[in-house]
Amino acid sequence: MLSYTEENYLKAIYHLSSGGEHEVSTNSIAESLQTKAASVSDMLKKLSVKELVEYRRYKGVNISEEGKKEALKIIRKHRLWEVFLVNNLKFNWDEVHEVAEQLEHIKSPLLIKRLDEFLGYPSFDPHGDPIPDEYGVIKDKAKILLKDLEEGNEAIVVAVSDDNPAFLQYCSKLGIKIGTPLKAIDKLEFDNSMQLLLDGDQKINVSKEVSENIWVTD
Amino acid sequence: MLSYTEENYLKAIYHLSSGGEHEVSTNSIAESLQTKAASVSDMLKKLSVKELVEYRRYKGVNISEEGKKEALKIIRKHRLWEVFLVNNLKFNWDEVHEVAEQLEHIKSPLLIKRLDEFLGYPSFDPHGDPIPDEYGVIKDKAKILLKDLEEGNEAIVVAVSDDNPAFLQYCSKLGIKIGTPLKAIDKLEFDNSMQLLLDGDQKINVSKEVSENIWVTD
DNA sequence: ATATTTTTTTAGGTTAATCTAAATTTATAT
DNA sequence: ATATAAATTTAGATTAACCTAAAAAAATAT
Ligand SMILES: [Mn+2]
Ligand SMILES: [Mn+2]
Ligand SMILES: [Mn+2]
Ligand SMILES: [Mn+2]
Numbered sequence: 001m002l003s004y005t006e007e008n009y010l011k012a013i014y015h016l017s018s019g020g021e022h023e024v025s026t027n028s029i030a031e032s033l034q035t036k037a038a039s040v041s042d043m044l045k046k047l048s049v050k051e052l053v054e055y056r057r058y059k060g061v062n063i064s065e066e067g068k069k070e071a072l073k074i075i076r077k078h079r080l081w082e083v084f085l086v087n088n089l090k091f092n093w094d095e096v097h098e099v100a101e102q103l104e105h106i107k108s109p110l111l112i113k114r115l116d117e118f119l120g121y122p123s124f125d126p127h128g129d130p131i132p133d134e135y136g137v138i139k140d141k142a143k144i145l146l147k148d149l150e151e152g153n154e155a156i157v158v159a160v161s162d163d164n165p166a167f168l169q170y171c172s173k174l175g176i177k178i179g180t181p182l183k184a185i186d187k188l189e190f191d192n193s194m195q196l197l198l199d200g201d202q203k204i205n206v207s208k209e210v211s212e213n214i215w216v217t218d
Numbered sequence: 219m220l221s222y223t224e225e226n227y228l229k230a231i232y233h234l235s236s237g238g239e240h241e242v243s244t245n246s247i248a249e250s251l252q253t254k255a256a257s258v259s260d261m262l263k264k265l266s267v268k269e270l271v272e273y274r275r276y277k278g279v280n281i282s283e284e285g286k287k288e289a290l291k292i293i294r295k296h297r298l299w300e301v302f303l304v305n306n307l308k309f310n311w312d313e314v315h316e317v318a319e320q321l322e323h324i325k326s327p328l329l330i331k332r333l334d335e336f337l338g339y340p341s342f343d344p345h346g347d348p349i350p351d352e353y354g355v356i357k358d359k360a361k362i363l364l365k366d367l368e369e370g371n372e373a374i375v376v377a378v379s380d381d382n383p384a385f386l387q388y389c390s391k392l393g394i395k396i397g398t399p400l401k402a403i404d405k406l407e408f409d410n411s412m413q414l415l416l417d418g419d420q421k422i423n424v425s426k427e428v429s430e431n432i433w434v435t436d
Numbered sequence: 437a438t439a440t441t442t443t444t445t446t447a448g449g450t451t452a453a454t455c456t457a458a459a460t461t462t463a464t465a466t
Numbered sequence: 467a468t469a470t471a472a473a474t475t476t477a478g479a480t481t482a483a484c485c486t487a488a489a490a491a492a493a494t495a496t
Contacts, residue, residue, distance in 0.1 A: 003482075003483090005482080005483065005484095025443080025444090026443075026444055026445085027442095027443065027444080035483090035484075035485095036484075036485065036486085037443075037444060037445085038444085038445075038446080038484085038485070038486080038487095039483070039484055039485075040444090041444065041445055041446080042445095042482095042483075042484085043483080046482090057444075057445065057491090058443080058444060058445075058490090058491055058492065085329070085332075088336060089329070089332035089333060089335075089336055090332060091328070091332065095328065098326075099324070099326045099328075099329055102324045102325065102326070103324060106317070106320045106321060106324075107320065108316075108317045108320070110309070110313065110317075111303070111307070111317055114303075114307035114308060114309065115307060117307075118306060118307055221452075221453090223452080223453065223454095243473080243474090244473075244474055244475085245472095245473065245474080253453090253454075253455090254454080254455065254456085255473075255474060255475085256454085256455070256456080256457095256474085256475075256476080257453070257454055257455075258474090259474065259475055259476080260452095260453075260454085260475095260476095261453080264452090275461090275474075275475065276460090276461055276462065276473080276474060276475075277462095
């Protein structure tokens with residue numbers, strides 16, 4: 001049985017490695033989990049003994065197949081709970097992440113099976129992130145960062161970063177949500193901001209920071 | 219902020235003292251939480267410093283008003299989650315307690331407010347236990363233990379113990395649920411078992427153990 | 437190639453929650 | 467009233483997760 005903390009480490013490693021594609025540095029894990037590198041080193045040894053990661057000192061870690069499976073289970077729970085909170089408990093999309101961070105650690109296979117059923121087997125969470133199925137399989141949409149959308153091109157918002165409430169509130173204020181159609185009117189060199197046309201009528205300017213936290217159809 | 223463990227101690231003390239009515243012994247807490255008396259002594263000192271209990275060594279503890287408030291918050295969450303699991307996720311009444319033991323520690327006032335609203339402000343959980351309102355006020359029904367129902371008297375099942383899945387499954391098998399009308403036909407001296415008439419037609423015999431874990435209308 | 441900087445690990449502690457064994461207090465029995 | 471038993475506390479360890487400071491390895495710059 002994994003501890004709450006071990007689960008959070010695995011999830012962080014999974015995300016930082018883009019789904020297990022590459023190795024992850026000690027410092028990046030420390031930053032992501034708001035802890036110190038020394039603590040990370042300790043935990044990596046522990047996870048390595050449990051064969052959830054492959055770890056060679058000074059070389060970073062790779063998540064193992066078993067570790068990936070565990071990470072995906074937690075991510076699945078996190079996203080299903082977010083759907084529940086938004087769809088059924090009327091939470092705003094900026095209010096769910098923190099609560100889901102707690103709910104994702106509840107251990108009950110039956111609970112997650114029934115929750116999935118209750119929600120109607122959703123494929124995406126309120127921020128457009130794909131929900132792994134019970135086998136850990138993810139079916140995501142092709143997408144690019146808004147900042148990489150070329151001038152003159154049109155696209156639809158398919159996902160947003162989910163862990164910064166202020167950012168999500170700002171998106172709501174701007175009128176940006178999942179499904180919003182937009183067009184890149186202009187990209188400004190000096191501050192990397194973008195001029196957008198929202199819903200075909202609303203003209204707005206978004207900063208580099210914003211355009212790096214929104215994904216649109218490819 | 220209370221730790222998971224502190225919350226469990228407070229809840230145990232609250233229950234063992236019948237809602238703060240009397241003091242509780244170190245050993246009874248240890249037994250209830252499946253831990254050792256030495257561990258309990260340590261924790262009681264901690265809770266005492268936080269003024270959640272009044273503790274005099276060798277004399278047992280009393281829960282404080284503040285401690286009672288915290289305990290009731292956890293009990294409220296526990297029972298609301300049990301309602302959700304049974305009513306919405308189709309859990310059986312014997313499957314919910316263990317999961318609720320985890321869910322009761324989720325910290326989010328908004329979550330519990332919205333869950334209560336979503337469930338339609340239920341007053342009782344699936345085992346007939348009253349759900350404290352947001353101020354910690356409990357409106358319970360007058361009830362007696364089935365074993366204290368006098369021969370010849372009729373009554374209705376209003377509550378059952380909720381922490382033993384095997385007991386709850388056995389109740390289901392016997393046809394005993396919340397709302398079941400029954401009559402005490404006979405009480406046998408030698409083994410303290412009871413003969414009951416269920417729903418006016420079904421004749422069954424229940425052991426002392428069973429009749430001590432079912433409550434009926436007074 | 438060597439010096440400097442950055443990253444990572446190790447060494448040695450701390451805290452919360454737990455344990456066993458020993459000491460102490462309280463309760464019970466004769 | 468005293469001896470014995472039971473309940474409780476204290477002493478001293480252990481474990482998981484964390485920390486700071488020092489040491490070691492790897493990366494970078496000249
Ligand atoms: Mn999230
Ligand atoms: Mn999300
Ligand atoms: Mn319960
Ligand atoms: Mn219950």
